[in-house]
Amino acid sequence: MIRLALGTLRQHRGAYAGTFFAALLAVALLVGGGLLLASVLTAKPPANRFAAAPIVVAGDRDVTLEKVTTKQKKDKSKVKRKVKSERLTGAGSLPVDLAGRLGDLPGVAAAVADVAFPVQASTPDGRPLRGADGAPVIGHGWASAALTPYLLRGGAAPGRGEVVIDADLAQRSGSTVGGRLLVTTKTGVHTMVVSGVAAPAGRNGLPAQGALFVADGEVATVSGLPGPTAVAMLTRPGTDPVALRAAVGQVAGDHEVLTGADRVRADLPGALPDYIGPISIFGFVIGITAFAAVFVLTGTVTLGVRQRLRELALLRTAGATPGQLRRLLGVESLLLAGAAALPGAPLGVLFAHLVAARFQELGAVPAQFVVRTNVLVIVAAAAAGMVVTFVGARVAGRRAVRIAPTQALAETADAPTGGLAPRIAAAVTTTAGAVALLVFVPLDGPLGMGMSFVSSALLLCTVAALGPLLVRALTTPVSRLVGVGGPTGWLAGLVSRAEPRRVAAIAVPLVLMFAINATMLLNSALLGQLAQREQQDRTAAATAQVTAPGGLPLDTVERLVALDGVTGAAATLPTRAIVEQGGKPEDFASQGLLIAGTEAALDLDLRAGTLPGPGAFAASAYVAGQYGWRVGDDVQVWLADGHRVDLRLAGVYARARGFGDLVLPAELVAAHDPRGLVGTVGLRYRGDVPDRIAASWPGLRLAPTLAAAPANDAQNQQGAWELMVVISLGFTAIAVVNTFAIATAARRREFADLRLAGATTGQLHRLVDREAMITVAVGLLLGALVTAIVVGAFSAAQDGTVRVVVDAGTYAGMLGGVAALGLVAGAVPARVLLRRRGLPALGDRR
Amino acid sequence: MGRRVVRETRLDQAFPMGNSDGTPARGLVVEVLDVTKAYTGGGGVRALDGVSVGFEAGSFCAVMGPSGSGKSTLLHCAAGLDRPDSGRVLLAGQDIGGLREPRLTEARRQRVGFVFQSYNLMESLSVWHNIxxxxRLAGVRPDQGWAREVIRRVGLTGREDDRPGRLSGGQRQRVALARALASRPEVIFADEPTGALDLSTGREVLGLLREAVDQTGTTIVMVTHDPAAAAWADRAVFLADGRIVAELADPTAEKVAAQMMAVTVR
Structure with missing residues (x-):
């Protein structure tokens, strides 16, 4: 049976090749996306700063909440515990005396109070110190050097006003022993002398973090931390690790005791490559690619099966039962997809490496990230590709296999058309899903982009399910328009109207290409525009914005805003804060805010209440709405180091884009954020304030407006987003070309008949071009419709304004690009097919 | 067999297929001169080996021969569907050997109609649009009155809006014939027009071909291997191994069958 089917392979080269190609690309995308996600999920920290300390006690690194619900059932009561946690961006500190108590334990050679804090260091001529790949510089007390260990390569341990830096930093910045460095932390700018250069054994520094050691006596003054962020223990040889761990646990109480690979978690979160962002990025990548791959693959398989209806009918005449045909289609699709997986898998590995490299260039993924080739993922992705092909073939063949044997004798085989009911049921379900998402999910929240993508995917499924119906409705007016003039236009209109299924099969990938990519591009452009506008509106009142390359310590800002002539000031410290609802902690971009003077330098568009003073905070309208807060409510807020405070909601503001959802007192943020530096100061002044600022603080920049670069984070997201669109554009474009090629390859006979009826080759070219115009127009109309629904709803959710085009340039570019691709993809295969023979008909009558 | 429409009356004087005096044109509509054609596949077999034959205007000629004798190749070369390797083909006096596309197609479209075993209709077009x-492709205003008349003659009145897929084989072949007739070609080439039809349907189609010759003065060249079909023609030409080996005037099924036997055995 299968040999029989493979025997006909030559006859249907087009359909087989198209399905094979689609399966190959689908497997490649699934493998690539799967590998990226798996690699990022299993990414290991590149190095352990506690390598020499077998056991470490850490302060809080996350906020963990337990929700206990008690269910009363007759006489039994059921207690359910749900633990949810959210990672901190800073590190909680430990009691100062803990190191001493741990040091007394038997088997402990030394308990080192480890302090880790981010520093901004630069050479006196202003060159910032960064590690390899822009890694941050982390400050420690000199005692911490023993934990890795860092050994002095030259110079001496730091004394008061001195630092030791790692050899990698020394090399990159050209610093030598005796040189000077400017070290900025939240406690201020410190001028320090390099007393020595140290390095871990065998290398110049640790990957992903540069190390700067200050004298142990000076750690508290430089870092501004109340205690150590971890206590690491060096043990005596022959100590029983299990017993020691138990003993340490007793002393440490609630604090976490870490051993083995877990010890890295005791490091400062900012010192480790952050894989949270990449996980969501790669999750999105695999979501988009998987959807597009499955969508395209099922469409291609369906088209391929439909083109072989005659062959299926012939097999039926030869005595095959529908069951046998079903099995035949199944086995054949598995073989095809299996064969496609062989080149698809290595292509996917290549794809993963290319994408990862590009994301690293954009800074969206840590430079230390490596793509690991995971055989399990590859096998799973290949299996997924095979399953999709298999299911697609079975679904496409479910009616085709019941084809009447007599159809083999008929001029064209036509599968029995199934009832409309399943199509309509599928369409209603997916449409309802899309509408529900658009209506009930707050699209102005963090889920907005993802959910608008999902709803556009659901609407695409609707279009696919209703394809022939929608196409039939649209083809008539469109083909009237396109079909004007000449016999070829007339014929193109007739042929398109007569073949709604073929038009639909080609139009649907065009709809996919336009809708998916236009939705992503327009929504992200909209967010960009809104953020930019809000940024302008927020800062419009200020005469100037003051920034420093690494950030400004709060006390500098306090002196700056107290300058004579400053009439108003607003200083913001970027941070993240966590709030809780229903036992689920969630973190939000936030700002610490310092207000000075009588004139407002920041306009947050307060909707209720006032800007927060001490003991109070303000929330964005979105968060206040989500959490049901009202002005005057007391709310628990966890700061970056896990410190919990109760703050009263003083105000609700609207302009949160590119800013943050919570506004907290600046002092509080400065005390509890490890960085704790002011990002920008908006100023209103009279007189020669700029000159005096330049005189007192030569490193500061004073500009009339803030350059439209809100946060580095957002920029990474934007770049990552664009790259995703590029990937998805590429794949959907290939799908469009592939579908056109398959559909055209099957028309050899039809073209031959037309040639016999007296059509010249030129007329056939024009016919195919006109048909492509009709198909492209139908596809773009449907694509624009899906896009308009999703983008309109997304836009309405943002600020109540329904926009469809958002960005005329992007929209026109998408329209023009998809149209051009569709027209070329329609024209080229037909020309190749027609060039091969003057009259293709006579050779292959059958 | 042997039933024959007597050709003494020309009913369709309105349709200028003949000379101005109403008598049929006696010149050659198609002239094939010393044509050879070889196919590269199969060791360079000569499908046509120096064939010369002419087809008179207003005549019905059957081209006979066993499988592989070159009869279809002859038809393709004569109709301008295929190019001979050497020799000349004159279509209504015009040497089509020197024509390049799209002139060749235009010449064919203007002068030639086709009826094939596999009908070769456009599935996506209705009967009316097919005809x-x-x-339309020639860019001329279709003669709709004549088209309706042709449809009436082939007995498809009322089926104009149907797609070919809904018609029987015999009906489809009638559509193909109506299409060939509708553009008033100087010659209709028919390649096994009854090959896919049952006996009685085939007979009806042959009757319509005969009628077209008799009533409209159309010239028909028909390739067939069926002696019964050849009996409807005025003349039968026999091919074997790419050469014309015999010719019969006013063929009957018996004479044709006997000649075929001789040709095949040779």
Whole structure:
């Protein structure tokens, strides 16, 4: 049976090749996306700063909440515990005396109070110190050097006003022993002398973090931390690790005791490559690619099966039962997809490496990230590709296999058309899903982009399910328009109207290409525009914005805003804060805010209440709405180091884009954020304030407006987003070309008949071009419709304004690009097919 | 067999297929001169080996021969569907050997109609549009009155809006014939027009071909291997191994069958 089917392979080269190609690309995308996600999920920290300390006690690194619900059932009561946690961006500190108590334990050679804090260091001529790949510089007390260990390569341990830096930093910045460095932390700018250069054994520094050691006596003054962020223990040889761990646990109480690979978690979160962002990025990548791959693959398989209806009918005449045909289609699709997986898998590995490299260039993924080739993922992705092909073939063949044997004798085989009911049921379900998402999910929240993508995917499924119906409705007016003039236009209109299924099969990938990519591009452009506008509106009142390359310590800002002539000031410290609802902690971009003077330098568009003073905070309208807060409510807020405070909601503001959802007192943020530096100061002044600022603080920049670069984070997201669109554009474009090629390859006979009826080759070219115009127009109309629904709803959710085009340039570019691709993809295969023979008909009558 | 429409009356004087005095044109509509054609596949077999034959205007000629004798190749070369390797083909006096595309197609479209075993209709077009298709492609205003008349003659009145997929084989072949007739070609080439039809349907189609010759003065060249079909023609030409080996005037099924036997055994 299968040999029989493979025997006909030559006859249907087009359909087989198209399905094979689609399966190959689908497997490649699934493998690539799967590998990226798996690699990022299993990414290991590149190095352990506690390598020499077998056991470490850490302060809080996350906020963990337990929700206990008690269910009363007759006489039994059921207690359910749900633990949810959210990672901190800073590190909680430990009691100062803990190191001493741990040091007394038997088997402990030394308990080192480890302090880790981010520093901004630069050479006196202003060159910032960064590690390899822009890694941050982390400050420690000199005692911490023993934990890795860092050994002095030259110079001496730091004394008061001195630092030791790692050899990698020394090399990159050209610093030598005796040189000077400017070290900025939240406690201020410190001028320090390099007393020595140290390095871990065998290398110049640790990957992903540069190390700067200050004298142990000076750690508290430089870092501004109340205690150590971890206590690491060096043990005596022959100590029983299990017993020691138990003993340490007793002393440490609630604090976490870490051993083995877990010890890295005791490091400062900012010192480790952050894989949270990449996980969501790669999750999105695999979501988009998987959807597009499955969508395209099922469409291609369906088209391929439909083109072989005659062959299926012939097999039926030869005595095959529908069951046998079903099995035949199944086995054949598995073989095809299996064969496609062989080149698809290595292509996917290549794809993963290319994408990862590009994301690293954009800074969206840590430079230390490596793509690991995971055989399990590859096998799973290949299996997924095979399953999709298999299911697609079975679904496409479910009616085709019941084809009447007599159809083999008929001029064209036509599968029995199934009832409309399943199509309509599928369409209603997916449409309802899309509408529900658009209506009930707050699209102005963090889920907005993802959910608008999902709803556009659901609407695409609707279009696919209703394809022939929608196409039939649209083809008539469109083909009237396109079909004007000449016999070829007339014929193109007739042929398109007569073949709604073929038009639909080609139009649907065009709809996919336009809708998916236009939705992503327009929504992200909209967010960009809104953020930019809000940024302008927020800062419009200020005469100037003051920034420093690494950030400004709060006390500098306090002196700056107290300058004579400053009439108003607003200083913001970027941070993240966590709030809780229903036992689920969630973190939000936030700002610490310092207000000075009588004139407002920041306009947050307060909707209720006032800007927060001490003991109070303000929330964005979105968060206040989500959490049901009202002005005057007391709310628990966890700061970056896990410190919990109760703050009263003083105000609700609207302009949160590119800013943050919570506004907290600046002092509080400065005390509890490890960085704790002011990002920008908006100023209103009279007189020669700029000159005096330049005189007192030569490193500061004073500009009339803030350059439209809100946060580095957002920029990474934007770049990552664009790259995703590029990937998805590429794949959907290939799908469009592939579908056109398959559909055209099957028309050899039809073209031959037309040639016999007296059509010249030129007329056939024009016919195919006109048909492509009709198909492209139908596809773009449907694509624009899906896009308009999703983008309109997304836009309405943002600020109540329904926009469809958002960005005329992007929209026109998408329209023009998809149209051009569709027209070329329609024209080229037909020309190749027609060039091969003057009259293709006579050779292959059958 | 042997039933024959007597050709003494020309009913369709309105349709200028003959000379101005109403008598049929006696010149050659198609002239094949010393044509050879070889196919590269199969060791360079000569499908046509120096064939010369002419087809008179207003005549019905059957081209006979066993499988592989070159009869279809002859038809393709004569109709301008295929190019001979050497020799000349004159279509209504015009040497089509020197024509390049799209001139060749235009010449064919203007002068030739086709009826094939596999009908070769456009599935996506209705009967009516199929019939008018060659004229539309030629960019001429279709003669709808004549088209309706042709449809009436082939007995398809009322089926104009149907797609070919809904018609029987015999009906489809009638559509193909109507299409060939509708553009008033100087010659209709028919390649096994009854090959896919049952006996009685085939007979009806042959009757319509005969009628077209008799009533409209159309010239028909028909390739067939069926002696019964050849009996409807005025003349039968026999091919074997790429050469014309015999010719019969006013063929009957018996004479043709006997000649075929001789040709095949040779």
């Amino acid at each position: 008018l298709l060659p004229q």
